[in-house]
Amino acid sequence: MARPAWQRALGVQRVAFVLLFLSTLLIVIPAVAIIGTITVRGMGAVSWEFLTTMPTKGMRAGGIFPAIVGTLELVSLTVVFALPIGIATAIYLTEYATDNWLTRLVRLAIVNLSGVPSVVYGLFGLGLFVMFLGFGTSLLAGALTLAIMILPVIITASEEALRSVPKSFREISLSLGASHWQTVRHAVLPFAIPGIMTGTILGIGRAAGETAPILFTVAAFYLPRLPDSIFDQAMALPYHLYVISTQIPNIPASQRYGTAFVLLVLVLSLNLAAVILRARFRRRRQW
Amino acid sequence: MVSEAPAAVTMAAQQWSVWYGTVQALKSVTLDIRSREILGVIGPANSGKTSFLRSLNRMNDMNPAFRYEGKIALDRQDIYRELDGQTVRRRVGIVFALPLPLPMSIRENILYGPRLRGERNRARLEELVERSLKAASLWEEVRDRLDSSAMKLSGGQQQRLCIARTLAMEPDVVLFDEPCSGLDPISTAKVEETMVQLKAHYTLVLVTNNTKQAARVSDRVAFFLMGELIELGSTEVMFTAPRDRRTNDYITGRFG
Numbered sequence: 001m002a003r004p005a006w007q008r009a010l011g012v013q014r015v016a017f018v019l020l021f022l023s024t025l026l027i028v029i030p031a032v033a034i035i036g037t038i039t040v041r042g043m044g045a046v047s048w049e050f051l052t053t054m055p056t057k058g059m060r061a062g063g064i065f066p067a068i069v070g071t072l073e074l075v076s077l078t079v080v081f082a083l084p085i086g087i088a089t090a091i092y093l094t095e096y097a098t099d100n101w102l103t104r105l106v107r108l109a110i111v112n113l114s115g116v117p118s119v120v121y122g123l124f125g126l127g128l129f130v131m132f133l134g135f136g137t138s139l140l141a142g143a144l145t146l147a148i149m150i151l152p153v154i155i156t157a158s159e160e161a162l163r164s165v166p167k168s169f170r171e172i173s174l175s176l177g178a179s180h181w182q183t184v185r186h187a188v189l190p191f192a193i194p195g196i197m198t199g200t201i202l203g204i205g206r207a208a209g210e211t212a213p214i215l216f217t218v219a220a221f222y223l224p225r226l227p228d229s230i231f232d233q234a235m236a237l238p239y240h241l242y243v244i245s246t247q248i249p250n251i252p253a254s255q256r257y258g259t260a261f262v263l264l265v266l267v268l269s270l271n272l273a274a275v276i277l278r279a280r281f282r283r284r285r286q287w
Numbered sequence: 288m289v290s291e292a293p294a295a296v297t298m299a300a301q302q303w304s305v306w307y308g309t310v311q312a313l314k315s316v317t318l319d320i321r322s323r324e325i326l327g328v329i330g331p332a333n334s335g336k337t338s339f340l341r342s343l344n345r346m347n348d349m350n351p352a353f354r355y356e357g358k359i360a361l362d363r364q365d366i367y368r369e370l371d372g373q374t375v376r377r378r379v380g381i382v383f384a385l386p387l388p389l390p391m392s393i394r395e396n397i398l399y400g401p402r403l404r405g406e407r408n409r410a411r412l413e414e415l416v417e418r419s420l421k422a423a424s425l426w427e428e429v430r431d432r433l434d435s436s437a438m439k440l441s442g443g444q445q446q447r448l449c450i451a452r453t454l455a456m457e458p459d460v461v462l463f464d465e466p467c468s469g470l471d472p473i474s475t476a477k478v479e480e481t482m483v484q485l486k487a488h489y490t491l492v493l494v495t496n497n498t499k500q501a502a503r504v505s506d507r508v509a510f511f512l513m514g515e516l517i518e519l520g521s522t523e524v525m526f527t528a529p530r531d532r533r534t535n536d537y538i539t540g541r542f543g
Binding site: 098168169170171172173174175176177178179182186187191285 | 344346349351373376377380381383385387389390399400403404452453456
């Protein structure tokens with residue numbers, strides 16, 4: 001005898017639940033596997049010496065100091081370019097722009113920029129900054145390329161942060177005789193800063209981890225010294241990892257895992273900082 | 288209280304009409320506001336009273352759908368043609384319906400306007416804080432915690448802070464947009480008392496949904512209905528012998 005309909009429905013529900021749960025579980029597996037493997041195999045390779053000395057023996061031994069410094073310099077310079085432009089754009093879009101064809105075009109551009117594959121940014125940077133503008137393979141060219149890549153992240157996060165400031169703050173400020181700009185500067189921006197910072201840190205995390213955009217624009221295969229100006233090449237962690245993993249034979253695995261571990265810790269701690277900042281801000285805000 | 292009285296200022300609306308998009312909110316309102324009086328503005332929802340109030344200090348400018356006809360004068364100057372919005376808002380302050388301090392300290396809330404106007408003199412700023420808080424009857428309650436967050440004050444205190452914040456700009460005219468709608472009766476009484484005291488030095492316009500409040504504090508009352516000014520007269524006459532039947536119906540609670 002066939003089971004009644006309600007029992008069948010219950011069975012279907014159970015199956016659906018298990019499938020949904022397994023799918024969710026599936027996302028945890030790669031995260032744990034990646035972080036676990038790299039931590040277990042890479043942590044041992046990391047020492048004070050590994051972090052603070054130059055590579056030796058054709059990068060088969062020694063430290064990754066120049067790659068760490070290169071990445072930090074690259075990322076700092078990226079922020080210097082991306083942050084002012086990103087915030088300015090977000091302010092314009094949320095506080096000044098009216099809905100017209102130009103605004104819609106800008107928004108379309110932002111959405112599209114965030115969908116461009118990172119290797120395309122690399123080639124774009126090579127064409128525009130390295131060759132056309134003559135910056136050569138340099139920190140400057142790399143940082144500008146990365147800045148363009150993370151601009152959509154910063155703009156979107158900043159816009160969201162600005163929009164979350166209550167409309168009444170703007171009205172109050174204007175009613176107290178403030179100009180439009182004074183209102184943005186004193187009654188809107190201060191309350192949007194935490195949100196903007198969160199977005200910026202997420203952008204930095206992305207910039208620190210990308211390989212393709214820096215491949216043709218800044219990264220040096222091996223540089224026996226630190227870069228001495230923004231027109232100099234630099235080593236960077238993601239590219240260094242790529243090089244020692246694919247281009248150099250007979251290299252001890254500990255070098256690779258150590259480098260991967262350092263990169264992972266850098267990017268994950270940036271993301272963690274963003275999460276903590278956001279949580280603290282939400283708890284503390286008073287409106 | 289307030290040491291130096293601002294110059295007595297009058298305002299006047301002449302055939303003032305307002306549209307939001309295609310919807311007309313005010314229909315050719317002509318009305319004068321006398322120096323150092325409290326003009327009560329009453330009327331049911333959608334009568335145009337708030338639109339009228341916000342016209343008086345150009346708070347409608349930010350609404351892209353806002354359109355107007357006619358003229359509003361502040362001391363004989365046309366505020367829409369001869370003055371810019373920022374200047375008008377500095378001279379005509381407004382207290383909103385909800386007590387909304389900015390999430391800053393009490394002191395910073397009060398000094399927001401004066402600082403942006405360019406006042407840098409410490410002593411003068413300190414004096415402004417004290418004077419404005421006293422004028423808004425809040426000084427005694429907050430004098431020893433000026434640097435604590437304004438968000439920690441009670442609703443009634445917050446609203447009096449908002450009044451103090453508006454007074455700190457040293458405006459000529461102060462507009463009140465249903466300032467007690469979110470307050471309990473005791474806080475309401477305090478705010479009303481404050482308004483009556485302010486009358487000695489300022490010109491006040493009070494929009495209220497509470498006809499009894501209008502009766503208590505206004506010198507004259509204007510009754511708006513569906514965007515039209517139906518009747519304007521002294522409070523006594525309006526509440527005892529209004530000329531228009533609709534005014535009578537409204538104040539006796541027959542509609543609205």
